[in-house]
Amino acid sequence: MRNYPVGKSFEGNSAYPPIFLMKCLLLQQWFKIDSDLELETQINDRNSFKKFLGLSFDDVSPDHSTFSRFRGRFSKDTMRSIFSTHSLFLFLDI
Numbered sequence: 001m002r003n004y005p006v007g008k009s010f011e012g013n014s015a016y017p018p019i020f021l022m023k024c025l026l027l028q029q030w031f032k033i034d035s036d037l038e039l040e041t042q043i044n045d046r047n048s049f050k051k052f053l054g055l056s057f058d059d060v061s062p063d064h065s066t067f068s069r070f071r072g073r074f075s076k077d078t079m080r081s082i083f084s085t086h087s088l089f090l091f092l093d094i
Contacts, residue, residue: 016062021070022063023053029083036064038066 004091027049028039043049043061050057 016066016070018070020053021062021067024067025071026083027052028067036067040064040068 004020023037024043027033027043028036031042033039033042040061040063043053043055047057050059074082
């Protein structure tokens with residue numbers, strides 16, 4: 001994630017941290033959530049998801065299009081590598 005550029009614009013909403021978005025995609029993978037829209041709904045619906053992501057009860061999930069744009073910035077090989085068990089532990093510093 002060190003090489004992932006985060007927007008620095010002073011207009012609009014602040015960019016979500018890449019580690020936060022990756023955790024969202026991990027939830028999607030682990031719980032076999034079929035769509036980004038469903039992921040958004042599940043994050044808004046489940047306190048356990050919000051706790052894992054560090055969101056307060058009142059915070060809302062990023063829009064579903066945020067997940068697809070984030071995923072689109074990585075190649076398929078990179079995403080496979082991130083979701084592999086070995087890389088997952090390295091990625092999360094466990």
